[in-house]
Amino acid sequence: METLKGKALTKFGSHINTDDINPPQYHISSRPEDLAKGCLKNIDPDFAEKISAGGFVIAAKNFGCGSSRETAPIAIKAAGAKAVIAEEFARIFYRNAINIGLPCIECPDIAAKTDVGDELEVDLEYGVIYNLTKDTAHQGIPIPLYLIDQLEAGGLLPLLKLRFRQK
Amino acid sequence: MGMTITEKILARGCGAKEVHAGQIVNAKIDLAMTQDASGPIAFNEFRELGIPVWDKKKIFVCIDHFAPPTTLAQADTLKINADFARDYEIEHFFNIRGISHQLICEGGHIRPGMVAVGADSHTTTYGALGAFSTGIGSTEMCSVFATGELWFRVPEAIKVVVSGKLPEHVYSKDIILKLLSMIQANGATYKTLEFCGDTIADLSVEARLTLCNMSVEGGAKNAIIAPDEKTITYLEARGIKRGDMDLFQSDSDAKYIQEIRIDASELVPYVAKPHSPANGVPVGEVEGVPLQQVIIGSCTNGRTEDFKIAAGILRGHTVPRDLKCLITPASNQVIAELSQKGYLQVFADAGCIICNAGCNGCGIHALVNDGENCLSTNNRNYLGRMGSAKGSVYLSSPATAAASAISGKITDPRSR
Ligand code: SF4
Numbered sequence: 001m002e003t004l005k006g007k008a009l010t011k012f013g014s015h016i017n018t019d020d021i022n023p024p025q026y027h028i029s030s031r032p033e034d035l036a037k038g039c040l041k042n043i044d045p046d047f048a049e050k051i052s053a054g055g056f057v058i059a060a061k062n063f064g065c066g067s068s069r070e071t072a073p074i075a076i077k078a079a080g081a082k083a084v085i086a087e088e089f090a091r092i093f094y095r096n097a098i099n100i101g102l103p104c105i106e107c108p109d110i111a112a113k114t115d116v117g118d119e120l121e122v123d124l125e126y127g128v129i130y131n132l133t134k135d136t137a138h139q140g141i142p143i144p145l146y147l148i149d150q151l152e153a154g155g156l157l158p159l160l161k162l163r164f165r166q167k
Numbered sequence: 168m169g170m171t172i173t174e175k176i177l178a179r180g181c182g183a184k185e186v187h188a189g190q191i192v193n194a195k196i197d198l199a200m201t202q203d204a205s206g207p208i209a210f211n212e213f214r215e216l217g218i219p220v221w222d223k224k225k226i227f228v229c230i231d232h233f234a235p236p237t238t239l240a241q242a243d244t245l246k247i248n249a250d251f252a253r254d255y256e257i258e259h260f261f262n263i264r265g266i267s268h269q270l271i272c273e274g275g276h277i278r279p280g281m282v283a284v285g286a287d288s289h290t291t292t293y294g295a296l297g298a299f300s301t302g303i304g305s306t307e308m309c310s311v312f313a314t315g316e317l318w319f320r321v322p323e324a325i326k327v328v329v330s331g332k333l334p335e336h337v338y339s340k341d342i343i344l345k346l347l348s349m350i351q352a353n354g355a356t357y358k359t360l361e362f363c364g365d366t367i368a369d370l371s372v373e374a375r376l377t378l379c380n381m382s383v384e385g386g387a388k389n390a391i392i393a394p395d396e397k398t399i400t401y402l403e404a405r406g407i408k409r410g411d412m413d414l415f416q417s418d419s420d421a422k423y424i425q426e427i428r429i430d431a432s433e434l435v436p437y438v439a440k441p442h443s444p445a446n447g448v449p450v451g452e453v454e455g456v457p458l459q460q461v462i463i464g465s466c467t468n469g470r471t472e473d474f475k476i477a478a479g480i481l482r483g484h485t486v487p488r489d490l491k492c493l494i495t496p497a498s499n500q501v502i503a504e505l506s507q508k509g510y511l512q513v514f515a516d517a518g519c520i521i522c523n524a525g526c527n528g529c530g531i532h533a534l535v536n537d538g539e540n541c542l543s544t545n546n547r548n549y550l551g552r553m554g555s556a557k558g559s560v561y562l563s564s565p566a567t568a569a570a571s572a573i574s575g576k577i578t579d580p581r582s583r
Contacts, residue, residue, distance in 0.1 A: 015352050015443060019549040023556070024530055029240060030208070042556040062353035066387060068288045068302040070208055090287060091357050096304035126232060135521055144191075156306045157212050164216045164313055 004082045004103070004122040006055035006112050010044060016059055017066035018093065022075055030071055032078035039075040051079040056120055059086035060111040064093025073097035083122055085110050085129060085140070098147050102153035107127065107140030122149060169418025172391050173359045176299040176415055180282040188323040188422065191439035197281040198300075199311050200227040202267050202410045203234070203248045205286035208305035210251040211509050218256050221315035227259040227276065228252045229267035237532070255396070259353070265524040267294040267465045272376060273500055275405030279394040280413020284311060289466055289546065291383045293376035297414065298392030302383065319568070322388045324359040325350075326423040329366040329489025331432035336580040339374035340468060340544065340564035342366070343381045344437035345429060347353065348447035355557065356386030361417065366431040367392060372401040373472040380467045381546045384444040436580055439562040442550040450567055450579045460541040461572040462488075462493030462528040463565050468544035469524075471504045473565040478510035480569035480583060481517045487575040492519040495528040519572075530554060542571050 026038025040047040051057065057076060063086040064072060073096050076084060083103040087110055103124055110129065114120070118127045119132040127142030143151065153159045170178065170185060174480055178186040180194030190420075201209060204384070206228060213220070220226055230248055233241035251341045252260035263268050268289055271277050279297030284290065286308045293300035303317065311317055329342055347354075351465045367375065375392050382390030392398075395415045402412065438453050440446040463477050486492045494514050496502045514521055520533075527533060528545060533555025535541045541553060541560045550558035563571070566580040573583070 017549050019547070019552040023550060025550050025554075025556070042551050062356060062386060065352055066288065066547065068205060068286055068290075068304055070205070070304040070306060088353060088356060090353070090386055092304060095307060098308040099304060118269050156310055157215075160212075160216060160310055160313060164218050 004124065006082050006120060008116055008118045008120055009050050009053060009055040010047060010057055011111060011114065011116050012059040012063070014061040015065055016063050018064060018069050018072040019038045019063065019066055020048050021072040022069060032074050033072050035075035036078035036104070039079050048079050051081050053079045054082060057081050057084045058111055058114050059084065061088040063089050066088035068092045070096045070100060073100050077102040078134070085122070087111055098143065098151060099156040101141065101151060104150055105140045105143070107138050110138060110140070113138060124151070168422065169420035171417045171421040172297065172393055172415045173299055173324060173389060174321060174421070174553050176280055176282060177319060177321050179280065179413065180299070186321050188321050190321045191315050191318055192321060193234055193318050194282050196225065196284055196311050198225055198271070198277060199226065200267055200271060200283070200285035200287065200290065201245065201308055202232055202287050203230040203245055204232040205305050206251070207244055207247040209249055209286060209312065210306040212306060212309040216313060220312045223256050224258045226257050226312065227258050227261065227267065227271060229261040230263050231266045231271065232259040232295040232526045234263040234523065234527070234532060263523065263525060265500070266378065266469065266526060268466045269469065269497035269501070272296060273405070273498060275402055275407045277533045278402060278407055279398060279411050280487060281416055284308070284317060288383045289380050291387060291390050291520045292376050292380040292466065294379040294390040295372065295392050296398055297392065297567065299389055299391070301389045306568065309334040320357070322359045323424045324361050325355055325425045325427060327360055327362050327427045327429065328364040329362065329429045329431050330364040330431050331366060333366060333434065336566050337434045337436055338564045338566060339370055339377045339436050341437045342429060343378050343429065344439050344447035344550060344562065345434060346403060346427065347381065347385050347445040348437070349427065352384060352386050352443055352445040353386045355382065357388055360385065361385045362390065362392050368395065371472060372397055373470045376470070377467055381444065384546060399481070420421060436564060436567045437568060438577060439548060441548055441559040441561065450563070450577065453561065453577050454579055456540055456561070456577040458490060458542050458571060458576055459539040460533065460535055461490065461492045461568050462495060462541065462543035462545060463568050464479065464497065465528050465545040466497055467546040468565050469495055469497030469501060471501050473544065474505050474510050475508070477565040478513040480566060480580065481573065482513045484517055484570045484573045486518045488570065493515070493518050493522055493528055493533050493570040495522045496524045498524045503539055535560065542568055544568050544579055
């Protein structure tokens with residue numbers, strides 16, 4: 001899989017939950033573009049605007065805790081994020097994100113060592129994050145290989161279609 | 168090497184003799200649940216595959232969130248659910264009869280030893296009946312509908328030993344709020360919380376459900392309580408035969424990565440402050456906070472036993488006119504029991520708002536405004552989950568909520 005390049009566009013602390021990511025007040029519809037507009041609005045009002053440039057979301061621990069709603073990673077992806085890099089993810093969010101094709105990389109200390117605006121390069125297969133601005137490299141936890149295949153296919157649904165649709 | 172209950176269930180699920188934490192296994196699914204908010208993505212995706220579901224008896228389609236709908240968009244969403252249940256001949260379609268988790272437990276659909284998944288994070292609840300159960304997303308649910316299986320990383324286990332007699336006015340909700348305050352909102356991420364000890368053995372099945380329900384607030388993949396005579400009695404009353412239960416117990420040499428001990432006899436009523444369920448403090452620290460709303464119910468504390476406690480406190484009192492006190496029972500069966508036992512009368516006389524069974528209280532029908540405070544027996548008090556992001560939600564047991572409803576401010580139930 002190719003490496004992902006872009007800027008760290010925004011940074012969050014710990015325990016960002018799915019109600020933060022999909023605030024009920026801004027839930028007009030479940031269309032990705034509508035979800036993107038309201039995404040993280042209560043805690044980062046310009047999130048959608050910032051992330052539309054296409055780059056990375058950085059966070060500390062327990063990113064995506066709370067409900068099982070898949071609209072959470074869908075919103076972040078639709079807003080333009082190439083990947084989320086966090087010190088730790090909540091498990092349902094992590095699975096959902098990979099399933100809908102939003103890469104998530106777990107990397108200790110990443111929030112402390114990255115500033116908004118830093119230019120990053122992410123090697124998904126090896127889980128390495130290169131910070132070109134600071135000239136540093138950070139070893140994260142690589143996404144398991146069989147899930148990389150799934151990401152490359154565009155997510156779990158395209159894979160399911162390959163397996164079942166023809167029958 | 169010995170195995171935990173969770174390891175034993177997953178081993179059975181994937182047809183292996185032994186599995187251990189860290190292994191990735193593909194397990195057969197015994198029960199798959201969707202609710203109306205998470206279901207439609209799975210349903211629409213599944214329709215694209217053009218195949219029948221793997222087992223229409225094992226799928227539960229529940230409508231409990233937008234129940235009943237208040238916007239056209241919600242009404243549309245419900246139609247997508249109903250159409251799927253009809254078109255795919257889903258055997259269990261619960262159309263606004265109560266909260267999914269409660270219906271699955273009280274209906275005897277979940278049994279010890281099963282592997283269950285739900286497109287809802289509080290699917291962890293069923294662990295109170297000795298099953299492995301966890302929340303998944305919609306696309307994974309689509310995959311389960313197609314294949315009847317799912318991969319899991321066998322979780323490491325944390326043993327939570329609770330011993331001693333709970334003091335008066337202190338309940339299982341206080342145990343879990345205390346535990347979450349100790350381990351924080353990610354203290355059990357990817358792990359199993361296994362509850363044991365004499366306090367847990369003494370708890371009713373209803374009270375155990377509360378513990379497992381909220382375990383996900385600590386990030387847990389699943390929570391589990393070893394099935395015992397109480398579990399068996401609860402399920403036998405629901406038509407399940409003892410022989411149909413896999414009563415797994417953890418081996419004495421099973422591996423735990425952490426052990427947490429809680430002395431129940433020293434516990435006090437706990438309240439989680441805004442905006443995290445892990446912000447629990449002894450009620451004394453927040454006593455007197457003025458309230459505009461109180462909610463008693465939800466999948467966490469919406470069972471007959473919870474309302475018995477609340478009715479016992481509210482009997483003969485009325486709530487102040489500036490306060491809205493909502494009663495949100497977890498199922499129609501609970502409503503029927505409340506009616507039989509006369510608790511509905513108590514709530515009506517007290518001036519409470521008696522809602523239909525469902526998720527109404529979770530920011531769906533009773534929103535808080537800017538600057539308002541709500542004390543609720545729900546499981547989450549995230550910023551903005553119940554309306555205004557400038558409102559505040561506190562969490563407590565039904566006893567603390569009922570005592571607070573009478574005074575219109577957060578009140579220690581022991582002082583009444
Ligand atoms: S009552 Fe609340 S927490 Fe429980 S299933 Fe419904 S929305 Fe979720």
